[in-house]
Amino acid sequence: MSNPVTAPITSDIPRQPLDWLPVALPLIVAIAAFPLVGNPWTWLTLTVAGLAMGMIIFMVSSGLMLVFGLMDVLNFGHGAFIALGAYVGLAVLMPLTPWVEATSVLLNSAVFALALCAGVIVAGVVGFVFDRLLIQPVYGTHLKQILMTTGGLIIVEQLIRAIWGAETVSFNLPASLRGSWLLGEAAVERYRIVALGIGSAVFLGLLLVLTRTRIGLMIRAGVENREMLEAMGYRTRHLFVGVFVVGAMLAGLGGVMWGLYLQNFTASIGAQINVLIFIVIIIGGLGSTTGCLIGALLVGLTSNYVGFAAPKIALFSNILLMLLILLWRPQGLYRVVDR
Amino acid sequence: MTAHAPGPSFICRLLSGDLPRSRILTVILIAIVVGLVVAPFLVPGARSLNTSAKILIFIALVASYDLLLGYTGIVSFAHTMFFGIGAYGIAIASTRMEPGWTALAVGTLCAILLSVVLATIIGLFSLRVRAVFFAMITLAVATAFSTLMSQLSEWTGGEDGITFKMPQIFQPAYRLFEEPVLGIVINGRILSYYAILVAVVALFLLMLRIANSPFGRVLQAIRENPFRTEAIGYRTVLYRTIASVISAVFATLAGVLMAIWLRYNGPDTTLSLEIMVDILLITVIGGMGTLYGAIVGAVLFMVAQTYLQDVMVLVSKASEHIPLVATLAHPDRWLLWLGLLFVLSIYYFPQGVVGSLRDRARGT
Amino acid sequence: MADKGAPLLVLDKVETRIGPYHILHGVDLVVPEGGATMLLGRNGAGKTTTARTVMALWRASAGSITFGGRDITREDAPTIARLGVGYVPESMGIFSDLTVAENLRLAAISGHLDPKRLDVIFSAFPAIKRFWLGRAGTLSGGQKQMLSIARAIVEPRRLLIIDEPTKGLAPAIIANMIGVFRDLKATGVTILMIEQNFALARAIGDTVAVMEDGRIVHHGSMAELADDDALQRRLLGLSMSAHQ
Numbered sequence: 001m002s003n004p005v006t007a008p009i010t011s012d013i014p015r016q017p018l019d020w021l022p023v024a025l026p027l028i029v030a031i032a033a034f035p036l037v038g039n040p041w042t043w044l045t046l047t048v049a050g051l052a053m054g055m056i057i058f059m060v061s062s063g064l065m066l067v068f069g070l071m072d073v074l075n076f077g078h079g080a081f082i083a084l085g086a087y088v089g090l091a092v093l094m095p096l097t098p099w100v101e102a103t104s105v106l107l108n109s110a111v112f113a114l115a116l117c118a119g120v121i122v123a124g125v126v127g128f129v130f131d132r133l134l135i136q137p138v139y140g141t142h143l144k145q146i147l148m149t150t151g152g153l154i155i156v157e158q159l160i161r162a163i164w165g166a167e168t169v170s171f172n173l174p175a176s177l178r179g180s181w182l183l184g185e186a187a188v189e190r191y192r193i194v195a196l197g198i199g200s201a202v203f204l205g206l207l208l209v210l211t212r213t214r215i216g217l218m219i220r221a222g223v224e225n226r227e228m229l230e231a232m233g234y235r236t237r238h239l240f241v242g243v244f245v246v247g248a249m250l251a252g253l254g255g256v257m258w259g260l261y262l263q264n265f266t267a268s269i270g271a272q273i274n275v276l277i278f279i280v281i282i283i284g285g286l287g288s289t290t291g292c293l294i295g296a297l298l299v300g301l302t303s304n305y306v307g308f309a310a311p312k313i314a315l316f317s318n319i320l321l322m323l324l325i326l327l328w329r330p331q332g333l334y335r336v337v338d339r
Numbered sequence: 340m341t342a343h344a345p346g347p348s349f350i351c352r353l354l355s356g357d358l359p360r361s362r363i364l365t366v367i368l369i370a371i372v373v374g375l376v377v378a379p380f381l382v383p384g385a386r387s388l389n390t391s392a393k394i395l396i397f398i399a400l401v402a403s404y405d406l407l408l409g410y411t412g413i414v415s416f417a418h419t420m421f422f423g424i425g426a427y428g429i430a431i432a433s434t435r436m437e438p439g440w441t442a443l444a445v446g447t448l449c450a451i452l453l454s455v456v457l458a459t460i461i462g463l464f465s466l467r468v469r470a471v472f473f474a475m476i477t478l479a480v481a482t483a484f485s486t487l488m489s490q491l492s493e494w495t496g497g498e499d500g501i502t503f504k505m506p507q508i509f510q511p512a513y514r515l516f517e518e519p520v521l522g523i524v525i526n527g528r529i530l531s532y533y534a535i536l537v538a539v540v541a542l543f544l545l546m547l548r549i550a551n552s553p554f555g556r557v558l559q560a561i562r563e564n565p566f567r568t569e570a571i572g573y574r575t576v577l578y579r580t581i582a583s584v585i586s587a588v589f590a591t592l593a594g595v596l597m598a599i600w601l602r603y604n605g606p607d608t609t610l611s612l613e614i615m616v617d618i619l620l621i622t623v624i625g626g627m628g629t630l631y632g633a634i635v636g637a638v639l640f641m642v643a644q645t646y647l648q649d650v651m652v653l654v655s656k657a658s659e660h661i662p663l664v665a666t667l668a669h670p671d672r673w674l675l676w677l678g679l680l681f682v683l684s685i686y687y688f689p690q691g692v693v694g695s696l697r698d699r700a701r702g703t
Numbered sequence: 704m705a706d707k708g709a710p711l712l713v714l715d716k717v718e719t720r721i722g723p724y725h726i727l728h729g730v731d732l733v734v735p736e737g738g739a740t741m742l743l744g745r746n747g748a749g750k751t752t753t754a755r756t757v758m759a760l761w762r763a764s765a766g767s768i769t770f771g772g773r774d775i776t777r778e779d780a781p782t783i784a785r786l787g788v789g790y791v792p793e794s795m796g797i798f799s800d801l802t803v804a805e806n807l808r809l810a811a812i813s814g815h816l817d818p819k820r821l822d823v824i825f826s827a828f829p830a831i832k833r834f835w836l837g838r839a840g841t842l843s844g845g846q847k848q849m850l851s852i853a854r855a856i857v858e859p860r861r862l863l864i865i866d867e868p869t870k871g872l873a874p875a876i877i878a879n880m881i882g883v884f885r886d887l888k889a890t891g892v893t894i895l896m897i898e899q900n901f902a903l904a905r906a907i908g909d910t911v912a913v914m915e916d917g918r919i920v921h922h923g924s925m926a927e928l929a930d931d932d933a934l935q936r937r938l939l940g941l942s943m944s945a946h947q
Contacts, residue, residue, distance in 0.1 A: 074471040137686055142470050144685055146414045147619065151682035154616060158675035162666050217809050221798045228796035231758055232854070233784035233812045271612065275482045278475035312490050315483045322479075323464075 022333040023290070026054075026297040033305040041186035046304045052192035054300025055199025056261060058293050060254030061277045061284075062206060063247020069223045069286040071240045073135055074142070077149040078277060079270030080156035081248045084126055085119035085255020086269055087164055090171055092118045100174045108174035116256050123252025126156070127245045135244070153271060160267040171263050195257055202250065206289050219243060223286075275315075276303075279322045285332025294333055298325075353544060355551040359631060361700035364693060368631060371638055375536060379529050380521050386645070392532055392600045394641045395539045396593050401621045402546050402633035403589030408619075409628030410550055411582040412562030414470065416615055417461065417477035420484045421587040423609035424457075425450045425594020430604040431494055433503035440506050443599070450591050458587035462580030485610040500605020505531070509599065535596050542589060543630070549585060550630055558582050559628070613674060620681045626691025635692050648673055708736035710769075711862060711893050712757065717766035719749075719756045726752045728917040729766065734862070734910075739884070739894040741904045741925065743939060744914035750897040751793055753914070754864050757895075758790050759783050771861065785812065789855030793866040793897075797847045799840025803831055806839050810854035817858070824853045827883045845876045856887065863887070865896045869903055881906045905929050913938045 030047055037043040064078045092115040093100055099111040134152045138144035173191055180187040210216035218239055222229045226236050258273065259265055280299050284291030299318055306317040325333065351358065359365040374381070378391040400422055407413050428450025432442040461480060488495050495501065505527070507513055513527035523529065549555055560568045561575050569575050598604050617640065625636025654668040666672070684691070690698065712734035719727040726749050734740045742750050755761045757768060759780045768776045775783055784790070798806055807816060807824075825832040828849040834842060839850060848868055855863055869877045877900060884907045888894065898904045904911070908925035921928075921938050928934060 068471075074475075076474070134682065143408075143412060143414055144689070146471065146474050147623065147685050148682055150616070150619070151678050151685070154674060154678035155682065158672060158678060162669075162672055162675065166671070214808075214814065217801065217805055220800055221809055224798050224800055225796055227760060227780075228792070228798070229809075230780040231760060231784055231790045231792070231796070232810055233781050235781045275479045279479060282472060282475065315486050319479055319483055 019334065022294050025294060025333075026051075026301060029298060029301050029305075033301070033309075036305065036309050041184055042308070044183065044186040045188060046308055047301065048188050048192050048196075050301035050304035051297060052189075052195040052199075052300070053261065053303060054293075054297035055196050055203075056254050056257045057273075057276060057280055057300055058296035059199055059202050059257065060251045060273065061280045061296055062202070062289060062292050063244075063250040064277060065281050065284060065286070065289070065292045066219065066223075066243050067240075067247050068281065069288075070219060070243055071139075071222075071226070071236075072142075073139070073145060073240075073244075075130075075135070075149045075244075076146055076274070077130065077134070077151075077153035077156065078247075078251055079272075079274040080130070080153045081123040081127055081251035081270075082255035082258060082273055083157060083160055083267060083270030085123050085252035086171075086259030086265060087160055087169075087267075088122045088252070089115040089119045089256035089259055090164075090169060093171065093174075097172075100172055103175055105176045108176040112174050112177065116253055119252040119256035120249045121252075123255065124245050124249040127248025127251075128241070130248070131241055131244045153274075157267050157270060164267070166267065168264050168266050171259050171265075173260055173263070177260075191260065195261065198257065202253070203289070203293055210289060215239075215242075276318065279318050281332075283322055283325050283332060285329075285334040288332070288334035291332055291334035355544075355548045357547050357551045357630070359697075361693075361696040363700070364631065364635075364696045367696075368634060371634055379532060380523055383523055385528075388528065388532060390641055390645045392535060394637050395535050396597050396600065397617075397621065397637040397641065398633050399539045399542045399596065400590055400593040401618055401625065401637055402543055402630050403586045403593065404618050405622050405625075405627060405630055405633055406546060406550060406558075406589070407583060407586040408622055409626075409630075409632070410555060410562065411558045411579060412470075413579060413583065414474045415477040415583065415586075416474060417481040417484075418586070418590050418618055419610050419612075419615045420481040421454045421458070421590035422594040422597070422614070423484070423488065423604075423606075424454050425591035425596075426598040426604040426609045427488065427495060427594075428453070428591070429595050429598035430496075430501050430503055433505070433598075434501055435494075438504035438506070443506065443595075446598075447592070447595050450595065451588055454587045454591040455584055458584040459580060462583045463576065481610075481615075485606055488610060489606050496605065498606060500603060500608065502603045503598075505599060505602055509534070531600060535600060538592075538596055542592060543634075546589060547630055554578075554581075562628075616674070616677065616681070620677060620684075623681065624684050624688070624691055626693030626695075627689070629691070629693040629697075632691050632693040639692070644673070708738060708893075710734065711736040711771060712895065713769040714753070714757070715767045715769070717753075717756060717763050717768060719752055719761055720764045721752075721761060726917050727756065727763075730914075730917070731919055731922075732912055733922070734893060734895050736861075736893050737888075737891055738909035739888055739896060739907050740910045740912060741908035742895060742897045742912050742914060743899075743904060745940065748914040749917040750914050751866055752917075754790070754792075754866050754895070754897060757783075757864060758788065787859070787861035789860040789863045791851050791855045791863065791865040791868060793870070795847050795851040797839045797842070797850055799838065801839055802836055803834050803839050803842070803850060804836060806850060806854060807831075807857050810857045813858060820857060823886075824857065827879075827886070828853055845872045848872060852883070856892075860892055862893045862895065865894065865898075867897055867899060869898065869900045877903060 030050075033046075034040075034043055037046060060078075060082050063081075064075060068074055093111060096111050096114070099107045102108065130152055134148045135145070138148050177191045177194060180189045181193075182188075208216075210220055218229065218234055222234075222236050222239060230236055255269075259269070262269070276299060280292060280295040282295075283298065284293075284295035298321060302317050302321050303314055307314045310317075359368055375391055375395060379388055400418075404418050407415055407418070425447070428446040429443060430446075432446030432449065436442045436445065457480075461477065464476075489497055491497075504510065508515075508527060509531040510527040513530070515525040515530060519525075550558075557568065557573055557578055561573070561578055565575050594609055597609060601608065621636035621640045622632065624639065625632025625634070648670040651668050651670040651673065655665050655670065658664040658668060667675070688695070710733045712732070714730050714732040717727055717730040717732075718725070730749070730753055732742075732753070742753065744750050752761065756763050759775070759778055759782075763776055766776070767774060770783070770786060770788065773786070775786070798809070801809070807821075811817075828846075830842070830846045831850060831853055834846070839847070842850065848870075852865070852868060855865070869880060872880075881903055884894065884896075884903075888907065894907075896904075896908075905925060911921075911923060911925045911928050912919050913921040915938075921934075928938075
């Protein structure tokens with residue numbers, strides 16, 4: 001669209017002060033953890049691990065955050081898409097073991113990309129069905145939503161068990177993704193750097209779509225005031241299904257990555273990560289992609305630092321983190337949705 | 340508003356004015372009560388006694404959840420945590436101290452204290468926020484608690500759990516009378532059973548009293564329209580917190596009873612997500628906001644769980660050559676069918692068994 | 704000005720309930736094409752409810768609503784908007800997180816902004832041009848109101864439903880608005896406006912409908928009402944001339 005307007009008088013535009021404090025939080029946590037860890041090389045390894053884990057958590061949480069912010073729907077079954085992603089990824093990698101074990105970067109990348117695509121597609125399809133069968137019928141009643149989606153999570157988890165069994169399964173990373181690069185005395189795992197890269201790409205992609213495209217415009221407007229958007233002629237129902245499916249796809253993508261990150265998991269992988277996702281969303285604030293990223297990075301970093309320093313209280317540290325942030329900003333780091 | 344039907348005023352007062360309000364329901368309830376009272380004599384055997392005891396304990400547990408979900412309209416995933424606190428309280432007390440009545444008393448008291456503190460903190464903190472946040476926070480806290488219990492293996496026995504002894508008259512070897520009564524030897528197990536029965540009856544009647552008190556009516560008003568209730572002058576956060584504390588305490592007591600019965604406790608006995616789902620399912624199928632739904636639901640559920648799984652084994656074996664059917668009918672898939680039933684009943688059957696029976700009696 | 708034009712919007716015995724509250728008790732309203740119909744009445748009479756019911760933001764529980772000859776009682780809000788109905792709510796409905804430009808771009812369902820219309824908007828509302836790239840949330844109350852109106856006219860509409868556009872605005876701005884609405888009328892668009900400011904109502908209204916307790920209790924020409932002090936007092940509790 002061509003802008004027929006001459007440049008506005010810039011001095012008249014009120015400056016929006018950039019809310020930089022939340023952005024600095026991961027940095028603050030990382031620095032604060034340094035004395036607790038002691039060894040700078042261990043610290044580096046942990047930091048990279050934390051950031052990578054945070055990126056993956058961001059990927060799986062971003063969809064849920066958008067859905068929650070846009071349509072006020074909390075999908076307790078979001079973990080189902082993650083579990084599906086992990087298992088579908090496994091299903092793709094198992095028969096293609098030669099490609100996985102091959103030393104060719106091309107074959108490894110191909111099989112990795114294939115696993116990711118499969119996870120995304122299956123999760124998207126199941127997401128569509130989920131929305132149609134479990135979300136749409138009880139739209140508007142929070143109580144029933146929570147119950148229905150919890151039921152959905154159980155059903156999917158049980159189906160996974162029926163298809164793939166209840167035992168722990170193992171994933172093998174494609175050969176060229178294994179191992180680590182040595183930075184001084186720190187071993188930085190290759191896969192974690194890849195996760196950082198993919199996660200950053202997803203974040204930038206989301207940000208671009210939200211700020212530069214018309215659909216992004218509709219989503220941002222809908223998050224703020226759905227009713228007004230409808231009164232302006234937009235079918236938010238369709239918008240929502242789209243966002244829900246994309247959210248499921250992102251969860252599927254994250255699921256494949258998470259499965260590879262853990263390398264050993266069971267069907268409960270979805271339910272287990274549910275709690276972490278909720279913590280991230282509460283920390284990040286409704287409808288804010290940046291808040292979600294920062295929350296996820298914080299959770300990732302905290303889990304790794306505390307996991308190293310005091311493993312027994314790892315889960316509590318995240319809950320404590322959530323409580324502390326809520327005490328500081330009760331609406332989460334960035335408040336976007338006005339309810 | 341509860342309708343005060345004409346009837347023997349003693350029963351009316353006993354049930355706090357909350358009568359079944361349906362002939363069929365009354366008959367069913369009387370049958371269940373009678374059945375539970377004579378169960379040890381009617382259907383002898385360890386398995387049926389175990390089922391009956393679990394029914395009793397779940398009646399108390401689910402009724403306490405109904406106070407929260409059905410009457411106050413709050414979804415919480417931390418109910419199993421309080422259930423576990425009660426059971427672990429007894430378990431730890433009976434292993435750290437001399438097993439006996441003092442241990443039971445200490446365990447129960449400590450468990451209730453812990454539950455009250457936890458429920459108050461969770462309530463005051465998160466009931467200010469929206470319902471979905473509360474549900475998420477309870478899930479997080481319950482998960483953390485479960486992990487904690489598994490990790491404190493020195494005290495809790497970790498993943499394996501701990502076994503412990505009960506006061507003498509509850510021990511299986513104990514004999515009240517030398518001769519069998521009505522064909523059954525009155526041993527410690529039977530005595531435990533009846534102690535639990537009496538306890539559950541008392542707890543249930545107490546919950547009825549609370550639900551039908553002015554406090555209970557405020558809870559229902561909050562469930563229906565929190566803004567209006569707040570506007571009238573009731574501090575909804577306070578009421579909700581009290582409701583969740585009361586609910587937690589009853590759940591803790593149910594946990595105590597569970598420990599007394601099983602003389603064992605582990606993370607899977609009380610803290611698992613499966614039990615939380617069971618509770619949700621029974622509450623929904625029985626009928627939310629009725630309390631009687633807990634009775635009917637618990638019976639239906641336990642009987643189905645114990646005996647239906649036998650049927651599933653048969654079906655699974657018979658259809659061994661039909662691959663998909665065999666996998667789906669396998670008793671390990673019990674939770675799958677539960678989940679489906681859960682979803683279907685929320686959508687198609689939200690008023691539950693008791694709700695439907697009452698609607699029928701009213702002619703609606 | 705005399706009534707002219709065929710009925711564009713017709714409400715026939717429309718009732719609306721919100722939860723247990725019965726707000727509209729049978730509203731009969733005719734908005735003729737090409738003029739401005741003012742919907743007056745005391746607070747709580749049901750004016751906003753009527754507007755929202757027409758826009759299908761609240762469902763009518765009885766009666767029928769016809770727009771341009773088409774029954775829209777059961778249609779949803781997006782459909783009604785796309786039939787050419789622009790809505791300016793009482794709360795303005797500005798998307799604070801979006802820029803002024805984005806608010807207007809979104810309002811243009813077709814996807815692009817017509818430069819001629821933009822020029823009209825800029826000349827009527829200079830602030831919109833000035834804060835084009837600024838976040839809409841940083842605008843003042845009056846500027847937000849202008850943006851809300853601008854959004855509704857960024858594309859041609861057949862009917863504009865405007866709910867209390869001058870609430871909380873300074874008299875100078877209100878005077879400016881009278882000019883804006885007069886120009887709007889000249890383009891042929893029909894206006895249904897809820898307004899408490901009688902100067903504005905009288906200046907631009909052609910027909911007037913007065914609501915009380917969820918019903919229309921008077922329907923006629925603005926000129927007729929403006930000349931009849933006793934009628935004004937009876938219907939509105941005061942006289943318009945005393946509240947200029």
